[in-house]
Amino acid sequence: MIKFEEIKKSLFVSLWFMFLTFPIMVIHVNPIDKIVNWRWDNLLFVGCGSFILSFFWRYFINRKKSGLRQSSPVISPLSNIMARLRNDPKLFRTLIAVLAFIAVAFPFTFSTYQVTIMTTVLLYIMLGLGLNIVVGLAGLLDLGYVAFYAVGAYSYALLNYHFGLSFWIALPVGAILGAFFGILLGFPVLRLRGDYLAIVTLGFGEIIRLILENWNDFSFGPSGISNISRPSLFGIEFSLKSSSIFLYFIIIILVLLTIFVVNRLQHSRIGRAWVALREDEIACQAMGIDKVKTKLAAFALGATWAGMAGVIFAAKTTFINPASFTFHESALILSIVVLGGMGSIPGVILGALILILMPEYLRAFSDYRMLLFGAIMVLMMVFRPQGIISDVRRTYELDNKGASG
Amino acid sequence: MNKILETINLTMDFGGLRAIDGLDLHVNEGEIVALIGPNGAGKTTFFNCITGISPPTKGEIFLTTRRKDRDKIDGLKPNYITKKGMARTFQNIRLFPNMTALENIMVGQHCRTSSRLIGAIFRNAFTVNEEKLVVENSFHILNRFGLGPYTNEYAKNLPYGAQKRLEIARAMATRPFLLLLDEPAAGLNNRETAELNVMIKSIRDEDKVSILLIEHDMKLVMSISDRIVVLNYGRKIADASPEDIKSDPAVITAYLGEEFVA
Amino acid sequence: MEYFVQLFLGGLTRGSIYALIALGYTMVYGIVELINFAHGEIYMIGAFTALIIASVLGLYGFSEISIIILASIIAIIYSSAYGYTVEKIAYKPLRHAPRLSPLISAIGMSIFLQNYVLLAQTSDFLPFPSLIPEFEFMNPYSHIFSSAELVIFCTTAVAMTLLTIIIKFTKVGIAMRATAQDRTMAMLSGVNVNKIISTTFVIGSSLAAVGGLLIASHIGQINFYIGFIVGIKAFTAAVLGGIGSIPGAVLGGFILGWTESFATGYISSDYEDVFAFALLVLILIFRPAGIMGKSRVQKV
Ligand SMILES: Nc1ncnc2c1ncn2[C@@H]1O[C@H](COP(=O)(O)OP(=O)(O)OP(=O)(O)O)[C@@H](O)[C@H]1O
Ligand SMILES: [Mg+2]
Numbered sequence: 005m006i007k008f009e010e011i012k013k014s015l016f017v018s019l020w021f022m023f024l025t026f027p028i029m030v031i032h033v034n035p036i037d038k039i040v041n042w043r044w045d046n047l048l049f050v051g052c053g054s055f056i057l058s059f060f061w062r063y064f065i066n067r068k069k070s071g072l073r074q075s076s077p078v079i080s081p082l083s084n085i086m087a088r089l090r091n092d093p094k095l096f097r098t099l100i101a102v103l104a105f106i107a108v109a110f111p112f113t114f115s116t117y118q119v120t121i122m123t124t125v126l127l128y129i130m131l132g133l134g135l136n137i138v139v140g141l142a143g144l145l146d147l148g149y150v151a152f153y154a155v156g157a158y159s160y161a162l163l164n165y166h167f168g169l170s171f172w173i174a175l176p177v178g179a180i181l182g183a184f185f186g187i188l189l190g191f192p193v194l195r196l197r198g199d200y201l202a203i204v205t206l207g208f209g210e211i212i213r214l215i216l217e218n219w220n221d222f223s224f225g226p227s228g229i230s231n232i233s234r235p236s237l238f239g240i241e242f243s244l245k246s247s248s249i250f251l252y253f254i255i256i257i258l259v260l261l262t263i264f265v266v267n268r269l270q271h272s273r274i275g276r277a278w279v280a281l282r283e284d285e286i287a288c289q290a291m292g293i294d295k296v297k298t299k300l301a302a303f304a305l306g307a308t309w310a311g312m313a314g315v316i317f318a319a320k321t322t323f324i325n326p327a328s329f330t331f332h333e334s335a336l337i338l339s340i341v342v343l344g345g346m347g348s349i350p351g352v353i354l355g356a357l358i359l360i361l362m363p364e365y366l367r368a369f370s371d372y373r374m375l376l377f378g379a380i381m382v383l384m385m386v387f388r389p390q391g392i393i394s395d396v397r398r399t400y401e402l403d404n405k406g407a408s409g
Numbered sequence: 410m411n412k413i414l415e416t417i418n419l420t421m422d423f424g425g426l427r428a429i430d431g432l433d434l435h436v437n438e439g440e441i442v443a444l445i446g447p448n449g450a451g452k453t454t455f456f457n458c459i460t461g462i463s464p465p466t467k468g469e470i471f472l473t474t475r476r477k478d479r480d481k482i483d484g485l486k487p488n489y490i491t492k493k494g495m496a497r498t499f500q501n502i503r504l505f506p507n508m509t510a511l512e513n514i515m516v517g518q519h520c521r522t523s524s525r526l527i528g529a530i531f532r533n534a535f536t537v538n539e540e541k542l543v544v545e546n547s548f549h550i551l552n553r554f555g556l557g558p559y560t561n562e563y564a565k566n567l568p569y570g571a572q573k574r575l576e577i578a579r580a581m582a583t584r585p586f587l588l589l590l591d592e593p594a595a596g597l598n599n600r601e602t603a604e605l606n607v608m609i610k611s612i613r614d615e616d617k618v619s620i621l622l623i624e625h626d627m628k629l630v631m632s633i634s635d636r637i638v639v640l641n642y643g644r645k646i647a648d649a650s651p652e653d654i655k656s657d658p659a660v661i662t663a664y665l666g667e668e669f670v671a
Numbered sequence: 672m673e674y675f676v677q678l679f680l681g682g683l684t685r686g687s688i689y690a691l692i693a694l695g696y697t698m699v700y701g702i703v704e705l706i707n708f709a710h711g712e713i714y715m716i717g718a719f720t721a722l723i724i725a726s727v728l729g730l731y732g733f734s735e736i737s738i739i740i741l742a743s744i745i746a747i748i749y750s751s752a753y754g755y756t757v758e759k760i761a762y763k764p765l766r767h768a769p770r771l772s773p774l775i776s777a778i779g780m781s782i783f784l785q786n787y788v789l790l791a792q793t794s795d796f797l798p799f800p801s802l803i804p805e806f807e808f809m810n811p812y813s814h815i816f817s818s819a820e821l822v823i824f825c826t827t828a829v830a831m832t833l834l835t836i837i838i839k840f841t842k843v844g845i846a847m848r849a850t851a852q853d854r855t856m857a858m859l860s861g862v863n864v865n866k867i868i869s870t871t872f873v874i875g876s877s878l879a880a881v882g883g884l885l886i887a888s889h890i891g892q893i894n895f896y897i898g899f900i901v902g903i904k905a906f907t908a909a910v911l912g913g914i915g916s917i918p919g920a921v922l923g924g925f926i927l928g929w930t931e932s933f934a935t936g937y938i939s940s941d942y943e944d945v946f947a948f949a950l951l952v953l954i955l956i957f958r959p960a961g962i963m964g965k966s967r968v969q970k971v
Contacts, residue, residue, distance in 0.1 A: 024752055027745075028719060028791045033726040040727055046791075065764060145774050192956040199706045200910070200955055202774055207903050207948040218941045265530050272529030272536070273522055273543075276508070280516045282771075283505035286462060290499075292491035292520025292583055301526060331899070335782050342775060375786040381779025385772045386764045397509050399561040402548045 010059070018055035025050045064387050086350060086393055107256055111249040119252050123320060125360045126255040127313055132340040132352040133262045134309025139338065140346035140395070141275060142302035143282025144194075145202040148209030149337055152182040152307040154216065154329035156314020161229040161324050162222075171235035175315050182311020186304040194299040209334055216326040228325025232318050251320055258316070262309065263349055269305075270347075271398050278302050279347070332374060339377040342384050345391025354392060411438040412473060413587055413619055414459070414495070419468035421451070421458050421643070428454040429465070430643040436587060438473075441613055441620045443630045446640035447663060452623045453500055455640070456589050460497050461487040475586050492520045496585035498576045500592050500623075506565035510556055510575055513564050514547040517582025547582070554578040554608070570601045574608075581612065588612060590622040594629050602626060606633055631655070639663065677816075678936040679929065684820040684889070686928020687827035691882035692905035693912070693920040694834065695754075695875030701851040701915040702871050705762060708777040710879060711902020712784035713754050715895065717880030718887040719788055721746035722799055729800070747880040753784075754876025755869055763865070781899075788895040796894045799887040823885045830881055831921060834874070838917065843870055851915070900944055907951040913964020922962060926950075 029050055032041040089096045111119045131153065138146045156178035163169035163177065193204045216223045223229075234247045235254060269275045277298045280288045289295050318324050336359065344355025359377070363370040384391065414436040421429040428451040436442050444452050458465040461482070470483040474494055482490050505513050522543060528536035551557055554574050559567050564575060573593060580588060593609070594602045606629060612618050624630050630637060630651070637654045639647040641663040647654055654660055692714055699707045725742040733741070761780040765773040806818040838844035849857040850867045858864050886901070887893045908927045912919025927947060934946040954961065 020756075024749075024756060025791075027723045027749065028716070028788060031723050031727060032792065033723055033730075038730060040730055068764075139771070143769075143771050145771060145778075147778060192952060196955060196959050198770055199774060200959070202708075202778070203706060203903065203906055203910075204952060204955065207907075207951060210900070210903070211945055211948050214942065214944055268530055268532065269526070272540070273519060273524050274526055274529055276512060276516050277519055279508060279512075280505045280519075283507055284503050286487075287499065287503035287505065288516070289487040290460060290462070290491055290497055290503075291517050291579065292488045293516070294486070294488050305526070335778070338775070338778075346771075371790065372786075374782060375790060378779045378781070378783030378786060382761050382776045382783065385768070385776040385779070386761070389768065389772050397507070397512060397563070399509065400511050400544055400548075402545075 010062070013062070014055050014058040017058040018051045021054035022047055022051045068387060087396070090396070111252050116245050116248050119248050121361070121364055123248065123252050123255055125356055126252070126259050127316060127320070128337065128340060128356040128360050129259050129353050130255070130262050130316075131310060131313045131337045132344070132356050133259075133266050133349065134306050134313065135337050136341050136347065136349075136352050137266060137269070137278075137309070138302050138306035139341055140348070140352075141270065141282065142278040142299060143198070144299060144303060145198060146205045146303065146306060147202050147331075147334055147338070148205035148207070148212075149306070149310055150329045150331070150333040151205075151209040151212040152185055152310035153314040153317065153333065154212050154326075155181050155185050155307075156311035157318040157324050157328070158216065158223060158229075158314075159311070160315040160318040161232050164232050164318075165229055168233075171233065171315065171319050175312060178311040178315035179308045180311070182314070183304045183308040185311075186307025187300060190300050190303040190307075191296075194296050194303060206331070206334075209329075209331055213326050213329050216329070223326070226325060226327070228323060228327075230323040232322045232324070234322060235319050251316075255316060258312070266349060270349075274298070274301060335374070335377050339380050341391075343380050343391060345393045345395060346389075347395035348391060348393050351391045351393035351395070412436070412471075413438050414473075414621070415471045416459065417469045417471075419455070419458060419470065420466050421454055421463070422466045428643050429458065432468070432640075432643070432645055434638055434645065434648075436619055436621050439613065439617070439619055440635045441609065441622070441633055443634035443637045444621060444623045444640065445625070445627075445630060445637060450640040451643040452640055453591055454643075456497055456591055456623070458483075459490075460495065460589065461485050461490045472587075488520065491583055491585075494584070494586040495589065496580035496583045496587075497589035498573075498580050498591055498593065500595070502572050502576055504564040504572060504576060504579070507563055509561050510551060510559045510564055510567065510571075511544075511547050511561060513575055513579050514550050514582045515543055517550075517579040518543050518546065518584075521584055550578050550582055554581075570597055573597065577608070577612075581616070581618070585618055587619045587621065590620065590624075592623055592625065594624055594626045602629055605629070609633055674936070678932045680816045680820060681936075682929035682932030683925065684823050684928070685932060686908075686925035687824055688882050688886045688889075688924075689901075689905050689908045689927050690921045690924025691827055691830060691878050691885075692901060693908035693924050694831075694917065695879045696906050696909040697912075697914055697917060697920040698847075698871050698875045700909070702847065702854075702868055703762065703766075705773050706777065706906065707757075707762075707872075707875075708774075708902070709757050709761070709780040709784055710754075710875065711898030711900075711905070712781050712788075713750050713757070713876045713898070714879035714883040714901065715893070715898030716753050716784065716788065717746045717750035717876075717883035718799070718893045718897065719792065719895075720749040721880075721884050721887070722797060722893060723792075725800055743881075743884055746884055747877045750876045750880030750883070751873045754872040754879075757784075758869060758872040763868075781902075785895050785899065792895070794895065796892045799891055799893050801888050801891065803888055819889050823889060826881065826885060830878060834878070834917070837874070843867070847871060903951075904944075904947045907947050907954075910951060910961055911954050913961025916961070916963045919961055919963035926962075 026047065029046040030043050032043060034041065089099065110122060131149070135146065135149050138144050138149075159178045159181050160171065160174035163174055169177075189205070189208055193201050217226050219225070235251060237250065277288070277293050280291065280293065281295065281298055285295060317328070340355040340359050341352055343359065344353065345351025363373050369376070412435040416432055416434050419429055419432040419434070420427065432455065434455075444455065446452055454463070457463045459470050459482075464484055468483065469481060471479055472482045472490070472493055472495060473479045480493060482493065505516060508516070522539050524536040524539050548560070551560055554577065556571060556575055556578060559571055559575075564572065567575060573596070577590065577593065590609070594605055597605060609620060609622070610633065613620055634651055637647070637649065637651055638645060639654065639657075639660050646659045646663055647657045649657065692710070695710045695713070696707060699705060699710070721742045724745045725738050728738045728741060757780055761776045762773055765776055801819065803819045803822045806821070838847060846857065846862045846867050847870070849860065849862055850864055854864055857867075904927060905924070908923035909920050910923070911926055912921065912923030927950065930950055931943060931946055935943050
């Protein structure tokens with residue numbers, strides 16, 4: 005039974021939010037025609053919405069608090085499934101086989117449009133996994149991740165435009181340039197406290213975009229660069245349809261490569277140093293770990309991945325301009341990591357699937373995308389900071405030196 | 410005797426507050442030295458200074474390694490100092506909470522291993538081999554400190570006593586020749602304190618690691634130390650054997666006040 | 672020479688606005704050690720509220736002076752209310768969480784508020800009425816220093832003085848300083864820390880609203896995105912002066928204002944925003960504690 009106290013509280017919250025949102029939600033002035041549009045219905049929505057949400061809010065906050073007190077790990081059904089997969093190699097292999105089959109069959113069963121969407125999802129999985137190294141493993145909040153993505157995309161576009169360089173050469177070049185910029189930016193900032201990195205990367209992202217917009221001789225300004233070549237295979241050019249299928253497979257391979265690399269790094273000497281750094285910087289240094297070098301490695305590796313993804317993006321769209329590299333992109337990639345689960349590979353994959361496919365198939369959502377990303381970041385941090393699928397550390401047994409993970 | 414740690418005129422200021430004031434202190438090879446003093450005397454600050462976490466305002470610090478090199482270490486970053494062979498624990502436990510006990514120990518071995526990013530990706534023979542040794546070694550260390558049952562538990566889920574032991578074990582994993590312990594007995598019950606006593610002695614006798622410990626538990630301090638250094642307001646007010654410390658009027662004054670001096 | 676004076680005074684005006692907003696960052700940082708990314712959005716909401724209220728009152732035929740006063744007061748009230756609410760939702764539940772959590776939550780809040788205004792109002796630039804009258808006595812100097820600039824400068828000076836008085840002499844101010852020094856100790860001495868944190872957000876937000884009003888009426892247009900860049904710049908000012916230090920924030924604001932004013936005046940105006948950022952990176956490299964900041968030693 006809901007107590008009267010509770011209702012009173014919620015009523016108060018709802019009144020507060022009706023007051024708070026009144027000027028912005030209700031009044032709409034058209035300064036040219038000089039009419040005021042009073043949208044009273046919005047007031048009703050806000051009132052009812054906040055009344056109901058405040059119950060949920062308090063319920064979850066209380067649950068979190070009591071959860072902390074009992075210190076019983078709250079295991080979500082998804083994490084349960086993940087744990088079962090980890091402990092049952094046969095089930096795991098079956099699942100992989102099924103997924104592989106779906107992945108291969110997908111472009112031949114569905115339309116080019118669907119394939120393009122899937123390609124986008126895969127691209128964001130790659131970006132998410134790259135950012136995951138920086139944010140999830142090393143605990144460095146990089147808000148300008150998109151800058152390195154832009155570096156990759158423009159390096160391919162420009163090299164292709166001026167020198168006709170092919171995709172396959174541009175791919176490593178983009179990666180190296182991404183790493184270069186990562187080190188350049190990271191070196192001065194990574195010595196400092198974590199918060200500074202957040203704001204400097206945020207600024208850096210904006211600066212890169214401003215430079216691309218204003219430096220016409222270099223980047224062709226806001227009009228961007230078009231007619232970027234699609235990837236070819238041994239000099240064979242493809243038709244539009246087969247070319248998008250080809251790109252789909254390239255990205256699949258690169259995503260697999262990413263997963264492979266991140267997975268290996270995660271449980272290596274350097275990966276452990278990253279996580280330790282995230283957990284406690286001072287203790288980490290007292291263990292003989294070089295803070296700056298270790299952070300720089302994570303930051304640069306993340307930037308490398310963004311650079312590589314940028315090259316693919318340029319090849320995929322064949323047209324790029326600064327508008328593709330706004331802060332919104334960084335926010336999207338960060339939401340993927342935060343929603344899915346920081347540090348967790350399956351989490352990031354799930355996060356990308358949800359956040360890219362949802363606005364694509366539920367058109368109604370697409371207007372509210374950014375609003376949603378913001379809300380996700382706040383709510384996940386408050387209620388489930390480990391994400392949907394939380395990262396689980398590997399376990400070791402003494403007898404068989406390998407791992408059971 | 411061989412001074413493995415020596416500070417000369419060490420001084421640390423926090424704004425107007427002089428937390429350590431011209432401190433000369435040394436630890437000889439094979440010694441267990443206790444650093445005691447009232448709350449706020451500057452003991453933890455001393456640890457932070459010599460481990461490079463907050464570099465001293467003034468003064469010199471020397472460390473004589475097992476290879477008998479006498480190195481000046483003030484101004485070095487903490488990680489270099491650890492690598493030279495001085496490891497520490499913290500007054501408020503600072504484990505890596507979301508890593509398992511075993512992983513905590515593995516991180517401790519970071520500075521004694523050398524595989525790199527590329528090696529980790531391609532898993533070359535060197536990396537695989539090193540990783541295997543690290544895992545074996547970590548099991549060995551865990552078992553030695555009685556932490557075997559917690560191997561794959563997250564550090565944050567360990568009971569308090571086990572967390573304290575894990576911190577010492579982690580410090581030992583860096584293979585130091587000098588171990589600094591900041592209030593290792595704080596919060597432990599009598600049985601655990603007795604175990605700690607044995608453990609510290611075995612670290613000195615079996616691992617040949619010298620020890621400098623900060624401790625408020627006088628029973629432990631008196632029974633374990635070869636020498637006791639007393640700090641008050643950042644100054645050294647006594648440096649003597651346990652017996653002599655017990656009857657030192659300056660120490661009694663600092664702890665109990667003027668009127669208790671016999 | 673006249674050009675130089677013009678740029679100098681322009682920088683002073685700009686700088687005083689940055690200083691107003693930087694104060695919010697610095698105060699919050701001093702107390703909860705958090706970069707309140709949503710602070711720029713609070714300022715944007717202040718400007719929007721003022722615009723909406725002023726337009727409505729204008730249509731109902733209120734006199735100019737009453738519009739200015741009412742719109743300003745309501746904007747300040749609303750900004751404070753938003754600041755208060757943001758703290759309760761996005762930061763308070765994360766007081767004891769790892770450092771990364773409140774940072775992510777803060778950036779999420781910033782994105783949320785931007786898009787909330789975008790969706791509820793518009794993505795277009797809206798013309799913002801000049802709230803500041805032209806003074807006649809300023810006419811002879813108007814080519815180098817306008818009435819608006821004078822008002823901005825004076826308002827800032829008054830706001831800063833008020834703030835200094837609050838912090839130095841009132842009970843709340845003393846409690847705030849105590850909380851900034853050592854939260855646990857403050858709590859043990861009977862300071863209601865939650866209340867002090869809320870107060871800090873409210874004061875910081877109302878200063879941001881004042882800044883928002885001034886800048887919007889100076890530039891003459893606003894949109895949902897103005898908080899973002901100005902937020903980064905004000906943060907730069909705060910870091911420049913030494914984050915956590917109130918006089919530092921003011922000094923940082925002026926230095927940033929002059930840097931921008933001279934750089935755009937003598938070098939190029941295309942890269943206005945780049946200069947601020949370059950300054951930020953340089954400061955972080957050469958003097959991370961800022962000009963007036965003390966380098967804090969972390970307690971272990
Ligand atoms: N980072 C810091 N900034 C400012 N003052 C500090 C800092 N760290 C320590 N102090 C001050 O220096 C003095 C010495 O503190 P320290 O922690 O070294 O004492 P301690 O001897 O370890 O005491 P305890 O037995 O309580 O642990 C205290 O007055 C303390 O307030
Ligand atoms: Mg201490």
